[in-house]
Amino acid sequence: MVFRYEVTVRFHEVDRAGIAFFGRVFEYCHIAFEEMLVAADDSLRSVFEHGGWAMPLVHAEADFKSPMMMGDKLVVELSVDGLGEHSISFGSSLKGPNGQLCA
Numbered sequence: 188m189v190f191r192y193e194v195t196v197r198f199h200e201v202d203r204a205g206i207a208f209f210g211r212v213f214e215y216c217h218i219a220f221e222e223m224l225v226a227a228d229d230s231l232r233s234v235f236e237h238g239g240w241a242m243p244l245v246h247a248e249a250d251f252k253s254p255m256m257m258g259d260k261l262v263v264e265l266s267v268d269g270l271g272e273h274s275i276s277f278g279s280s281l282k283g284p285n286g287q288l289c290a
Contacts, residue, residue: 190226190265192219196255207255212290213247216279219263242275252288259284 194215196207225231255261262282269276281289 188266190219190223192222192263192265194218194261194263196257196259196261198257201257205257207257207259209249209251211255212249212251212281215261215263215281216265219265219279220277223265249290251290253283255281255283255289261289 196211200207200211202208221231261284264280264282266278267275268278283289
């Protein structure tokens with residue numbers, strides 16, 4: 188199953204050439220991740236208020252394929268790539284307006 192979420196590259200996220208700063212890839216993926224959790228269980232806020240489970244991030248990497256430009260509508264696709272006894276691995280991709288892979 189793939190979770191999809193759309194983000195827009197905003198003016199304050201780009202450099203003078205209108206290209207999104209590379210670190211935004213991680214922000215866009217994290218926003219989509221939070222939205223996925225909310226879609227699965229709308230009580231995400233209660234996790235922080237009452238505890239019960241945790242999911243610390245232990246590894247993140249990105250490969251950049253094409254620029255993400257100001258105004259682009261990007262589709263972030265999240266999938267579960269691995270499920271262990273005490274871990275879960277997510278895969279993500281960012282696709283641009285024409286479906287091209289950005290990261």
